[in-house]
Structures are given as structure tokens and as C-alpha cells.
Amino acid sequence: MGELPPLTKKEVEKWRERTGKSKEIFKLTKKYIPFGVNSNYRAWEPYPPYFTKAKGSRIWDADGNEYIDYNLAFGVAVAGHSHPRLLEVIEERVRNGTILGFEYEKVYQLAEIISKRFNVDMVRFQSTGLEATLHALRIARGCTGRSKIIKFLGNYHGSHDFGLVATKPNIYAAGWVKRPAKVPSGLGVSEGALSEVLVAQYGDLESVEMIVRENPDDVAAIILEPVAMNMGMVIPSKEFMKGLRRICDEYGIILVFDEVKTSGKLYHGAEEYFNVKPDIKTFAKAIGGGYPISAVGGKKELMEYVGPGLIPHAGTFNTNPLAVDAAIVTLDEILTKDALDRSIRYNEELVKAYKDIMSDEGVPHRIVYFGNSGTIFFSDHDINTWHDFLKYQRVGMWWAYFIGMMNRGVVATAPGYDEQWTVSVQHTEEDIEITIEALKDVAKILKEPIPDFRIIEAF
Ligand SMILES: Cc1ncc(COP(=O)(O)O)c(C=O)c1O
Numbered sequence: 358m359g360e361l362p363p364l365t366k367k368e369v370e371k372w373r374e375r376t377g378k379s380k381e382i383f384k385l386t387k388k389y390i391p392f393g394v395n396s397n398y399r400a401w402e403p404y405p406p407y408f409t410k411a412k413g414s415r416i417w418d419a420d421g422n423e424y425i426d427y428n429l430a431f432g433v434a435v436a437g438h439s440h441p442r443l444l445e446v447i448e449e450r451v452r453n454g455t456i457l458g459f460e461y462e463k464v465y466q467l468a469e470i471i472s473k474r475f476n477v478d479m480v481r482f483q484s485t486g487l488e489a490t491l492h493a494l495r496i497a498r499g500c501t502g503r504s505k506i507i508k509f510l511g512n513y514h515g516s517h518d519f520g521l522v523a524t525k526p527n528i529y530a531a532g533w534v535k536r537p538a539k540v541p542s543g544l545g546v547s548e549g550a551l552s553e554v555l556v557a558q559y560g561d562l563e564s565v566e567m568i569v570r571e572n573p574d575d576v577a578a579i580i581l582e583p584v585a586m587n588m589g590m591v592i593p594s595k596e597f598m599k600g601l602r603r604i605c606d607e608y609g610i611i612l613v614f615d616e617v618k619t620s621g622k623l624y625h626g627a628e629e630y631f632n633v634k635p636d637i638k639t640f641a642k643a644i645g646g647g648y649p650i651s652a653v654g655g656k657k658e659l660m661e662y663v664g665p666g667l668i669p670h671a672g673t674f675n676t677n678p679l680a681v682d683a684a685i686v687t688l689d690e691i692l693t694k695d696a697l698d699r700s701i702r703y704n705e706e707l708v709k710a711y712k713d714i715m716s717d718e719g720v721p722h723r724i725v726y727f728g729n730s731g732t733i734f735f736s737d738h739d740i741n742t743w744h745d746f747l748k749y750q751r752v753g754m755w756w757a758y759f760i761g762m763m764n765r766g767v768v769a770t771a772p773g774y775d776e777q778w779t780v781s782v783q784h785t786e787e788d789i790e791i792t793i794e795a796l797k798d799v800a801k802i803l804k805e806p807i808p809d810f811r812i813i814e815a816f
Pocket residue numbers: 431485486487488490513514515516582586587615616617618641642
């Protein structure tokens with residue numbers, strides 16, 4: 358990475374001083390757990406921070422440092438942490454059994470809430486986002502009798518083999534802009550899955566059409582993040598989305614919106630913004646209020662093929678009452694239209710402050726936001742694709758910003774230069790004010806010529 362300039366170096370040293378306990382825990386943990394983490398995205402150099410507890414908009418690390426949390430577990434805790442209403446419901450549930458092994462009587466209520474709010478006819482539930490997208494793709498293959506899937510460079514759909522293709526390749530592996538390379542996201546990805554995935558450029562209809570014309574009878578599904586939140590934040594044009602709908606209709610392809618993240622950002626999710634209806638949607642993260650639950654839902658004529666002797670779908674923990682009760686109270690009582698609108702207003706305040714502060718200090722930036730969420734690219738150029746991201750995002754500056762904010766008691770975004778922040782319904786005006794003050798301070802560090810480094814760890 359090269360020698361760090363003085364202010365940035367000071368921040369890194371300060372961070373290490375503040376996180377001595379995490380360093381010790383890492384030493385113990387790495388003996389038993391590879392890289393000391395249970396999700397590769399949590400691995401850090403030289404060691405990851407370990408955390409102890411969270412409440413409301415706040416989270417505490419093992420050293421007792423308190424932070425305002427805009428990571429919210431990568432967009433899960435839009436309800437905030439340990440919401441008092443959730444606490445009541447969960448306490449009651451723990452007393453009455455957390456797993457039944459049969460269908461739970463309230464599952465109907467949750468299905469109805471999801472169906473009405475997110476405009477899907479029928480749903481099936483699982484525990485994680487990866488399961489939801491895996492099942493969405495299986496439903497598409499099962500209903501069309503076709504095998505191929507089109508996904509977009511830089512989109513992430515979870516840690517299953519169909520999703521682990523062309524997620525975050527480095528510049529040498531990303532391929533031509535119009536025809537991104539079909540590159541596995543690491544070792545051990547199934548050759549079979551790779552052979553069934555075709556990779557298109559995000560936001561580029563021509564690149565999709567090219568692939569579809571070459572495979573007119575083979576494509577079962579086009580899956581995408583309607584707002585790409587695994588390359589910072591990229592909002593494609595409404596014309597692109599309408600174009601995808603048109604191509605799918607023309608070629609009999611199932612259009613899948615992966616709303617694992619977007620379902621927590623706007624009340625009705627991405628369809629509210631694009632006004633384009635996909636055939637299948639997947640939901641996870643925010644819908645469970647911090648409990649593991651996901652859903653795959655869509656048109657009745659597709660969903661009714663999920664069943665015994667038809668399309669396989671199963672899971673021991675599916676619709677456990679803990680997760681179902683949590684999701685009902687989260688969607689019905691906590692993530693209400695009013696509460697989400699408030700979080701969106703706070704986000705707009707944050708966005709304005711980011712723009713003003715970075716402009717005043719002359720820091721190169723692009724701010725993109727959607728609903729209660731946003732991101733800062735340290736770049737002089739707009740970023741619309743993963744190729745743009747690789748070329749323009751100044752990763753060194755991003756880390757200086759992130760560590761600087763942590764040292765001032767703010768987890769400013771999900772930890773990753775390709776992530777974003779989310780404002781929960783429990784964030785307060787005071788949280789926003791503290792964050793803005795921290796940002797003013799950190800922007801001064803970012804004026805330093807911070808050495809950049811290329812993204813080489815992904816391939
Ligand atoms: C858009 C998207 N889809 C799917 C997933 C996978 O969800 P999970 O980590 O719950 O398996 C993620 C996770 O970050 C995601 O961002």
C-alpha cells in the first residue's frame with residue numbers, strides 16, 4: 358500500500374490502540390476459525406474488530422467503544438437493534454418454544470403482509486438471502502425447463518455457486534466492458550454452475566441483448582439487484598429496467614429482482630421506484646428485524662410449481678416461530694411507512710452534509726442514495742459499473758474515511774469500500790448531528806495525498 362501520510366497513519370495507530378482486546382481475541386480465534394471470521398466479508402487486516410452488544414442505533418466493541426451504527430449488520434437492522442417491541446414478542450416466544458417442526462399457525466399472517474407490501478402473489482420462506490436467491494433460480498429453471506442464468510458483473514446474490522460468479526473480479530479478470538468475464542469468485546466454485554451462468558454488464562441493455570440473442574432458448578432467468586448495493590450503490594436507469602422486462606417477455610425469461618437489500622430501503626422495495634414488476638422477488642435482511650428469515654415470492658403461476666414432486670424447496674428452520682413472530686412485528690409495527698419516511702428524511706440530511714463537507718474540503722466524491730441508504734465513492738467520476746468502480750474508486754481514501762469515523766465513534770457504513778450506510782428507524786437527530794461533526798473532522802484527513810491500491814484480493 359506504500360507509506361501512509363501522517364494524519365492517516367495517526368488514525369491507524371489510534372484504531373489499534375482502541376482495539377487491543379479485538380487483537381487478543383483474534384489471536385485466540387484464528388487458531389480454530391480460518392482468518393478468525395465466519396463470513397469472509399468480515400476479515401480485516403491486520404485483525405477484525407470483535408463486537409459485544411448493540412441497542413437502538415448504537416453498537417459496542419469488545420474494548421467497550423461505543424459507535425453510532427450505520428452498518429446495521431450489512432443492512433439487516435433497519436428496525437434498529439433490540440427494538441423494545443421485538444423484545445416483548447421474542448421473550449414471549451422463547452417461553453413458548455422456538456421451533457415446532459410443523460407449520461406455525463401465524464405463517465399465514467406473515468405471507469399476507471409480504472404479499473400485500475411487496476406485490477407478490479405467493480411466497481415461500483427460508484432463513485437467509487442465499488437460500489432465497491438459490492430457490493428463485495431453481496423456480497425459474499423448473500418452470501421454464503431451461504438451464505441458463507444471466508447475472509450482472511458486480512452483483513452479489515449470496516454464497517451459493519450460481520451467485521459466486523463475476524462478483525468482484527479485479528481489473529485483470531473483469532473482461533471486456535460489453536462482455537464481462539465469467540470468472541468464479543474464488544476456489545471451489547462448481548464448474549457445473551459456472552457453465553450455466555452468463556455474465557452481462559450492469560445497466561447495459563445491449564450487453565444483455567447480445568447474450569440473449571446467442572442463447573434464445575436456453576435462458577431461464579435474469580437475476581439482478583435492482584439497485585446494486587454490492588458495488589457501493591449504483592441505481593440503473595428506469596429505461597434499463599423496462600428494457601429488461603421487455604427482453605424477458607419477448608424470450609420467455611423469468612425476471613428476478615434480488616431485493617435482499619432493497620426491501621429494507623423503501624416501504625414497497627424497488628418496484629416502488631422503478632415501476633417495473635419482475636416475475637420473482639427475493640427478500641431477507643431487514644424483514645426479520647435481526648432474526649434470520651428470507652422469502653422468495655412471485656407470480657402464482659410460477660410459485661404454485663413449488664411443492665412435493667414438483668420444484669424442491671425445504672429447510673428444517675424454515676418458518677420457525679421465532680423468525681416468523683419477529684418478521685410480523687417488524688413489518689407490521691416497526692418498519693411502518695411513517696417510520697421509514699423518517700429514516701429517509703434523516704438520510705437526506707446526512708447526504709446533504711456529506712456533499713457539503715466533501716465539497717468544502719475539496720475531497721473528490723460522488724454521493725449516491727436510495728431511500729434510507731447511501732454511499733460515498735471517493736472518485737472524480739460517476740460510477741455506474743464494476744469496471745468504473747475498479748478504475749475510479751479510491752480504496753485507500755475509503756479506508757482512511759472508515760477508520761477515521763470509527764475512531765470518532767461512528768461505524769459510517771457497512772465495512773467494505775463497496776458497501777453503503779443505512780439509517781434505521783431508531784436513529785435520532787442527535788445521531789445525525791454527531792455523525793456530521795465526525796465527518797467534518799475526517800474530511801480534513803482526506804485532503805492528504807493518500808496512496809491508493811488496486812483491488813487485488815478478489816479474482
Ligand atoms: C443483494 C444480496 N442478495 C443476497 C445476499 C445473501 O444474503 P445472506 O448473506 O443472508 O445469505 C446478500 C448479502 O449481502 C445481498 O446483498
